[in-house]
Amino acid sequence: MVSLPGRDSLGHADDRTIATRAADGDIRAFEILMRRYGSLMSAYAARIVNPTDAEDVVQETFVTAWRDLPNLENLGSVRSWLTTIVTRKSIDLLRTRREQQSLDNVEVEDPSDGPAETANATSLDEALSAVLSSLPEDQRRCWTLREVAGYGYQQIADELDLPVSTVRGLLARSRSTLVREMEAWR
Amino acid sequence: MTETPEPSPTSPLDAANLDGHTVESLSDYLDSGRTPRIEAIESSPAAQNALAALARLRMVAPRVIDADAAADQFAPRNDHWIKRILDQIGVQANAGRDIPISHDVPGADLSISEGAVRAIVREVGDDMEGLLVERCRLDGDVETPGAPVDITVEISTFEGIDIARATAELRERVERAITLHVDMALSSVIVRVRDTDLTGDEARAR
Amino acid sequence: MNDETPDDIPTELTRLLRNVDGVHTVYPTRHIVSTIVTAVVEAVRNDPVGMHLVTVTEGDDGTEVVANIGVAADQSASMVCRRAHDALRAYFADSGSAVPRRIRVSVGRVG
Numbered sequence: 150m151v152s153l154p155g156r157d158s159l160g161h162a163d164d165r166t167i168a169t170r171a172a173d174g175d176i177r178a179f180e181i182l183m184r185r186y187g188s189l190m191s192a193y194a195a196r197i198v199n200p201t202d203a204e205d206v207v208q209e210t211f212v213t214a215w216r217d218l219p220n221l222e223n224l225g226s227v228r229s230w231l232t233t234i235v236t237r238k239s240i241d242l243l244r245t246r247r248e249q250q251s252l253d254n255v256e257v258e259d260p261s262d263g264p265a266e267t268a269n270a271t272s273l274d275e276a277l278s279a280v281l282s283s284l285p286e287d288q289r290r291c292w293t294l295r296e297v298a299g300y301g302y303q304q305i306a307d308e309l310d311l312p313v314s315t316v317r318g319l320l321a322r323s324r325s326t327l328v329r330e331m332e333a334w335r
Numbered sequence: 336m337t338e339t340p341e342p343s344p345t346s347p348l349d350a351a352n353l354d355g356h357t358v359e360s361l362s363d364y365l366d367s368g369r370t371p372r373i374e375a376i377e378s379s380p381a382a383q384n385a386l387a388a389l390a391r392l393r394m395v396a397p398r399v400i401d402a403d404a405a406a407d408q409f410a411p412r413n414d415h416w417i418k419r420i421l422d423q424i425g426v427q428a429n430a431g432r433d434i435p436i437s438h439d440v441p442g443a444d445l446s447i448s449e450g451a452v453r454a455i456v457r458e459v460g461d462d463m464e465g466l467l468v469e470r471c472r473l474d475g476d477v478e479t480p481g482a483p484v485d486i487t488v489e490i491s492t493f494e495g496i497d498i499a500r501a502t503a504e505l506r507e508r509v510e511r512a513i514t515l516h517v518d519m520a521l522s523s524v525i526v527r528v529r530d531t532d533l534t535g536d537e538a539r540a541r
Numbered sequence: 542m543n544d545e546t547p548d549d550i551p552t553e554l555t556r557l558l559r560n561v562d563g564v565h566t567v568y569p570t571r572h573i574v575s576t577i578v579t580a581v582v583e584a585v586r587n588d589p590v591g592m593h594l595v596t597v598t599e600g601d602d603g604t605e606v607v608a609n610i611g612v613a614a615d616q617s618a619s620m621v622c623r624r625a626h627d628a629l630r631a632y633f634a635d636s637g638s639a640v641p642r643r644i645r646v647s648v649g650r651v652g
Contacts, residue, residue: 158493162467166491169469174430174450175457176421183417188410192403204411208420215424273395274402281399296396302366321358328388329346331395433647436619438626442641445622447648455651458614516618516651 165225172218179218183211186228190235196293197239198246199286206242210235236298240308243290247310273334280330288323291316347384354381361385365393434477437518447517449473455516456488459508465496466505469529475522483522486513491529502526554595554629558608561628563621566611568649570596595629603642604633614652622648 159167160181167185170178190210194203213234221230270276281289290309294300302320306313345351348358356376364376365386376382403409431449438445453471460468468490475484486509492498506524513521558567596607606629612621626646633640 159461159467162491166467166469170457170467173457173470174453176424179424180417180421183420187417188407189400189404191409191411192400195403195409196400200409203409204416207411208416208423211420212423215420272402274398275406277395277399278402278406278408292396293400296393297400317359317362321362324362324389324392325346325348325358328348328392331392332346332388430649436622436648438623440626440630442643443623443626443630444643444645445619445626445647446645447618447622447651451618451648451651455614455618458652518619 163225164227168218168221168224168227171215172221172224179211179215182214182227186231189228190231193232193235193293193297194239196281196297197236197290198242202242202246206235206238209238209242213238232298236294236300243309273331276330276334277327280327284323284326287311288319288326291319292323292327295320347381347388352381353385354379356382356385358385358389362389365389432473432477434517434519435480437480449477452513452517452519455512456486456509459512460488460490460505463501463505463508465493466490466501467492477519480518481520483520485523485525486521487525487527489527489529498528502528551595551597554597554606554608554632557628557632558595558610558625561621561625563612563616564610564625565613566650567594568609568611569594570607570609600642603639605643605645606641607645609647609649611650612648618648618651622646 159170159178164182164185167178167181171182187207190207191203194206194210198206210231214231217234218224218227221227270279281292284292287309291305294305294308295302300308302313302316305311306316309316311319350357353361356379361376361382364373369377369386376386430451431453433446433448434452436445436447452473456471457468460466468488470489472487472489473484474487476482477484488505488509490502490505492501506526509524510521513519513524555567558564594608598605598607608625608629610622610625612618626644629644629646630640
């Protein structure tokens with residue numbers, strides 16, 4: 150028999166309940182939502198923008214989510230709804246950065262982390278995560294938008310302001326590298 | 336490079352293993368759901384291997400992000416970000432209508448937001464055992480002093496509580512709290528119970 | 542012409558409200574989630590310098606004061622709101638200034 154005090158049980162309630170409360174204006178419920186999905190949103194953002202910008206993107210994501218939550222029809226799907234927002238916000242930030250760079254006319258070095266350190270990985274997922282980090286930024290970004298966010302080639306090309314052929318090439322290279330690692334785990 | 340991972344010496348996507356196809360064309364084929372059928376790909380074992388590898392990679396893709404999240408790899412180092420967001424969203428979003436508070440002083444324009452009243456109702460529910468207030472609605476012309484207002488409270492309950500007793504108590508507590516805080520002609524408090532499925536598996540097993 | 546009074550009156554009114562029994566927070570009176578989010582947050586964080594939590598506007602027909610407060614749950618929100626209003630009104634009366642044409646106080650949060 151479960152009979153928990155309401156106040157403590159909110160943190161254990163399912164997504165739909167929490168999102169419903171937050172949509173109704175409950176800041177405490179919204180805080181629980183942020184704690185529940187902050188890491189996931191950061192992980193998403195960090196794979197599209199560079200990790201140092203991820204925190205800003207996550208912040209924007211949740212501010213937007215708070216505002217738009219009352220309009221979300223299926224409150225049980227709040228997790229995937231948040232990932233849609235974080236992807237959008239990441240792309241917006243990239244665009245802002247691109248505009249700044251073209252204004253400043255600076256060459257930006259590729260902040261890829263160098264060779265993957267997969268030796269310590271204890272699972273395929275971890276190993277792929279390490280390889281993903283080692284990819285050049287544009288490859289990692291394209292791969293994430295395609296395989297995780299489900300964007301099409303043309304959409305990625307439009308959002309990143311790249312020719313479709315370039316996107317195709319970047320995806321092929323990222324897939325080759327990741328498959329090589331994945332096969333090593335078979 | 337001191338730590339050399341040990342990748343397989345060959346990969347199904349190595350150019351030498353693609354039987355004349357390219358990763359690009361195979362990816363396109365996979366993306367198109369393998370239609371229309373391309374015989375040259377379907378009849379090549381090497382191309383089939385490569386396709387299978389690409390499909391596997393696609394399957395594990397979301398898990399990579401989940402693994403990052405689980406490892407808190409990119410998570411902010413502390414809770415400041417939450418505080419910052421809470422500062423930003425403040426109280427005014429979703430505040431709803433203004434419910435007037437009477438005060439017999441010229442120029443006084445006092446009110447409490449609908450959102451604040453909903454919060455009072457939630458707090459009342461949170462102080463009780465065995466239930467959670469999910470949503471709360473104020474029906475009526477709340478902006479006109481003295482107009483009758485109905486409050487509808489949607490709750491979930493936990494397994495094992497006496498629902499009839501809990502709803503009666505909630506109704507009474509809500510009335511008391513509203514009367515204390517707000518100048519409102521409360522005509523009724525309606526409590527609706529959703530299915531009792533709110534906390535994880537034990538409760539859902541019902 | 543600038544239609545706002547100097548910064549120190551809103552700041553003083555904010556301080557005064559914080560000392561009213563039952564008031565636990567003074568919120569910004571502008572819309573928070575908007576394009577000027579950053580500016581408002583800065584204002585909140587750099588408290589109390591440069592903040593306009595309480596807005597004071599001078600019009601042709603007098604002064605208007607707008608405040609948004611959070612109140613404790615253990616007292617009547619209506620009572621605390623009236624108390625906050627009276628404190629604002631008394632500030633002007635006690636300092637010999639004209640009493641504002643309108644004083645708006647809204648309760649944004651209870652508890």
